[in-house]
Amino acid sequence: MSGREATAQQTDPLGALNQRPITLLLGVFAVLLPIFRTLTSPDPHPDMRLSIAAILLVAVGGGILAMASNPYRAPFTRRSFSLVVFCGILAMMAEGAATAGRDLMIRDDWGTVVIGLLLLAASPFRPSREILVATLASVVCVGVVVAAESPTFATKAPAFLYVVIGITPVLALGVGSAVYSSTFVHLVDQWLTRARFLTDESAHEMRPGIARSVQQDRVTGLNREVVPLFSELVERGAVTEEDSRRARHAADAIRQRIVSESDRSWLEQLLLDVCPDGNAGTITDRGHLADGMTTDQRTAIRALVGATSRDPSARQSTLGIALHDDEPLVRALIRIERPGSDTAVRQLYAPYFAVLRILFRDLQVDVNGSLLTLRFSYDQH
Amino acid sequence: MLLGLPNHLAPQSSARAIARACHAIALVLLAAGAIVLLCAQLSRSSLILWPALLALLPMVGLVLLVERVRSTLSTIAYLVIGGAAVYVYAVTVLSQISSVNSSDAFTVALPKLALVMVGGSGASSRRGPLWATVGLIAGEVATQIAVAETGSLPRVDVTTLLGYLLIMITMGGSLVARERAYREQPNLHRAAREEQMSTMRLEIEQQASALVHDTVLSHLAAISLAEPGPLDPALRTAMQEDLSTLVGQEWLSEAEADVDAAHRGWDESPLALAVEQARRQGLEVAVTGDVSAISRLNPARGTALALAATQCFANVLKHSGTTKAELVTFSSDTDVTVMIIDDGVGFSETETPSDRLGVRNSIRARIERAGGTVQIWSQPGNGTSVMLGLPADRSPLARQSAPGTGREPERPSGPSYPESAA
Numbered sequence: 001m002s003g004r005e006a007t008a009q010q011t012d013p014l015g016a017l018n019q020r021p022i023t024l025l026l027g028v029f030a031v032l033l034p035i036f037r038t039l040t041s042p043d044p045h046p047d048m049r050l051s052i053a054a055i056l057l058v059a060v061g062g063g064i065l066a067m068a069s070n071p072y073r074a075p076f077t078r079r080s081f082s083l084v085v086f087c088g089i090l091a092m093m094a095e096g097a098a099t100a101g102r103d104l105m106i107r108d109d110w111g112t113v114v115i116g117l118l119l120l121a122a123s124p125f126r127p128s129r130e131i132l133v134a135t136l137a138s139v140v141c142v143g144v145v146v147a148a149e150s151p152t153f154a155t156k157a158p159a160f161l162y163v164v165i166g167i168t169p170v171l172a173l174g175v176g177s178a179v180y181s182s183t184f185v186h187l188v189d190q191w192l193t194r195a196r197f198l199t200d201e202s203a204h205e206m207r208p209g210i211a212r213s214v215q216q217d218r219v220t221g222l223n224r225e226v227v228p229l230f231s232e233l234v235e236r237g238a239v240t241e242e243d244s245r246r247a248r249h250a251a252d253a254i255r256q257r258i259v260s261e262s263d264r265s266w267l268e269q270l271l272l273d274v275c276p277d278g279n280a281g282t283i284t285d286r287g288h289l290a291d292g293m294t295t296d297q298r299t300a301i302r303a304l305v306g307a308t309s310r311d312p313s314a315r316q317s318t319l320g321i322a323l324h325d326d327e328p329l330v331r332a333l334i335r336i337e338r339p340g341s342d343t344a345v346r347q348l349y350a351p352y353f354a355v356l357r358i359l360f361r362d363l364q365v366d367v368n369g370s371l372l373t374l375r376f377s378y379d380q381h
Numbered sequence: 382m383l384l385g386l387p388n389h390l391a392p393q394s395s396a397r398a399i400a401r402a403c404h405a406i407a408l409v410l411l412a413a414g415a416i417v418l419l420c421a422q423l424s425r426s427s428l429i430l431w432p433a434l435l436a437l438l439p440m441v442g443l444v445l446l447v448e449r450v451r452s453t454l455s456t457i458a459y460l461v462i463g464g465a466a467v468y469v470y471a472v473t474v475l476s477q478i479s480s481v482n483s484s485d486a487f488t489v490a491l492p493k494l495a496l497v498m499v500g501g502s503g504a505s506s507r508r509g510p511l512w513a514t515v516g517l518i519a520g521e522v523a524t525q526i527a528v529a530e531t532g533s534l535p536r537v538d539v540t541t542l543l544g545y546l547l548i549m550i551t552m553g554g555s556l557v558a559r560e561r562a563y564r565e566q567p568n569l570h571r572a573a574r575e576e577q578m579s580t581m582r583l584e585i586e587q588q589a590s591a592l593v594h595d596t597v598l599s600h601l602a603a604i605s606l607a608e609p610g611p612l613d614p615a616l617r618t619a620m621q622e623d624l625s626t627l628v629g630q631e632w633l634s635e636a637e638a639d640v641d642a643a644h645r646g647w648d649e650s651p652l653a654l655a656v657e658q659a660r661r662q663g664l665e666v667a668v669t670g671d672v673s674a675i676s677r678l679n680p681a682r683g684t685a686l687a688l689a690a691t692q693c694f695a696n697v698l699k700h701s702g703t704t705k706a707e708l709v710t711f712s713s714d715t716d717v718t719v720m721i722i723d724d725g726v727g728f729s730e731t732e733t734p735s736d737r738l739g740v741r742n743s744i745r746a747r748i749e750r751a752g753g754t755v756q757i758w759s760q761p762g763n764g765t766s767v768m769l770g771l772p773a774d775r776s777p778l779a780r781q782s783a784p785g786t787g788r789e790p791e792r793p794s795g796p797s798y799p800e801s802a803a
Binding site for chain 2 (some may be wrong): 015023033060077113120127157158172176177184188203206207210212215218227230231233237239240241245248249250251258261266298299302303306353
């Protein structure tokens with residue numbers, strides 16, 4: 001997995017998931033606007049083929065926007081964003097070409113607003129700097145097209161004035177989009193910094209309690225196996241063969257316990273925590289590959305396993321997690337029986353998939369019958 | 382690490398980001414209005430457009446005020462004064478520029494749209510749509526009065542309505558989304574907390590395992606190998622220490638142990654005491670290099686280093702077939718490194734049985750927990766070199782004032798470190 005970008009989607013995946021309907025609405029708005037404007041345009045005899053091509057280009061841009069913002073395809077990449085903006089710019093140019101020499105009013109030109117809407121719709125998904133760059137590129141393109149169209153406008157005014165009017169919508173919406181993106185990311189970062197500080201502080205306070213609990217566990221074992229033997233030996237001042245046998249037996253038991261604890265990965269411990277009776281499923285991880293996950297990745301897997309354990313329809317005992325060494329990657333497979341329709345299962349676990357997609361870029365979710373399967377990979381180091 | 386905002390902060394953060402975006406849009410619109418006016422003025426100097434230009438200034442100031450002071454009062458001030466400014470702007474533009482003769486002209490719409498982009502005060506994110514509606518009404522009323530006064534054409538301003546629709550979609554959608562939003566966020570935050578606790582518990586368990594290994598397990602091994610008869614006095618003392626240390630006290634506080642020792646220089650450092658103890662057990666340890674560098678380690682790292690070195694010495698005594706070892710200390714600006722070298726029989730770490738815990742728990746895991754690294758070079762028949770590297774907490778300059786610099790000092794007596802065996 002590569003490093004996370006400074007986008008709202010990647011700093012707050014659930015927030016972006018919840019904002020997606022707004023993105024889709026803006027996308028629909030961006031497609032409907034040119035249809036409406038084209039049908040009600042006062043411009044005489046526009047080139048209908050070019051007008052339709054322009055609308056289709058907006059529809060393609062809107063489609064890419066809808067697909068790229070799908071949580072199952074997260075994160076929204078720079079490539080998708082570039083394509084969306086490119087479609088918007090091409091549509092604006094096609095619209096300009098459709099009314100070339102016949103464009104009477106700049107107010108009816110929809111291209112600049114559509115690009116602005118597409119930029120705004122992408123604000124939860126791309127970094128502010130990138131949105132600004134796309135805005136400036138769009139402004140230049142719109143400026144050139146408007147300057148070329150300005151001689152045909154009914155009202156005679158300086159071309160520069162028309163250029164200002166033409167670029168205002170895309171500039172305003174693009175800047176607004178960039179400001180939203182940077183503000184949201186900044187607020188999340190601010191919260192995370194503070195939360196991290198408070199969590200570290202509370203962890204520091206909890207450390208003695210956890211240490212006492214671990215010590216209690218150890219002392220219970222030592223009290224049973226070692227303390228009586230040591231006490232007797234210290235008091236008696238001599239060793240017998242029986243003492244040597246007891247010492248060997250106790251040493252073997254302690255060593256066994258330490259080895260077993262050392263060999264247990266956090267994932268195996270997680271399943272034990274979720275289901276202390278050991279009926280929480282199986283882990284196949286011979287090479288301790290689970291240790292290669294980052295803290296965020298572990299957190300997301302922990303949350304998912306926790307969610308399956310709380311889901312009354314999921315058969316927890318069927319949970320299977322297999323990690324396979326495929327240097328330099330680890331291939332992971334998570335499978336659980338969870339009866340229910342494909343849509344219902346996807347909806348129920350959608351927030352977790354949204355988060356997992358950010359942390360494991362190649363996550364594949366498959367719901368087949370009653371079996372929910374997740375496949376993903378991560379760097380070993 | 383935590384992922385995303387918690388439920389109680391998400392609405393404010395989202396509303397704050399939308400409000401700021403609205404204010405940025407408003408500023409761009411007002412700037413565009415000003416540039417349009419300047420262009421028109423420059424193209425026809427006879428026009429009197431300065432009142433419209435002046436009317437934009439308080440709007441710019443109030444947008445900045447609303448952005449800085451997110452209160453109901455500042456928002457109302459923006460809407461009221463902004464409404465008046467829109468009126469002055471519209472009257473000026475409609476009366477002066479002949480081509481702008483209706484209420485839906487784009488030039489007239491610019492400050493109206495800026496009023497719609499009021500963004501909402503910080504008092505409640507739910508008021509955002511309400512303030513946008515008030516902004517729309519205020520702007521439209523002001524424009525229609527100006528239209529009536531100048532005899533211009535009253536028309537439905539589609540541009541402003543679209544802007545209003547846009548802001549309602551964004552703000553309204555954000556509010557609706559929140560209702561179903563973040564249901565699972567608490568689970569994510571709980572998982573993050575559990576992850577942190579789990580990591581901490583694992584560390585403490587490793588620490589406990591290393592201590593048990595270095596003490597109890599080592600002594601149990603010694604008893605299991607002892608011939609029947611009187612108990613070795615040293616073993617008896619060690620067992621007494623085990624009983625009092627492990628059972629009777631808070632023994633999982635490596636980091637807090639001997640807080641002062643590490644910074645007192647080599648003489649009284651935990652590592653010097655570990656060397657002294659190894660010598661008492663029959664190992665000839667030659668100490669070379671810049672031993673004063675040890676004083677640059679913090680207490681926790683100094684203690685971890687000494688415990689790991691103790692285990693290394695125990696391994697030499699028990700497994701290497703030699704009674705000689707060398708401890709070399711050197712440092713850089715950022716690290717303090719100790720090498721323990723013997724020319725014994727050597728071993729292969731990969732072939733060490735999995736139940737041998739000395740190197741794994743007492744050396745490697747212990748040093749890594751303290752933020753350091755361990756490298757082992759050994760081959761059967763070719764001796765062993767163990768390099769323990771730890772980050773320094775003080776710069777080389779800072780330690781020059783510390784005592785005990787230079788070569789190996791006199792050997793002090795002091796508290797013993799666990800006698801152990803791999």
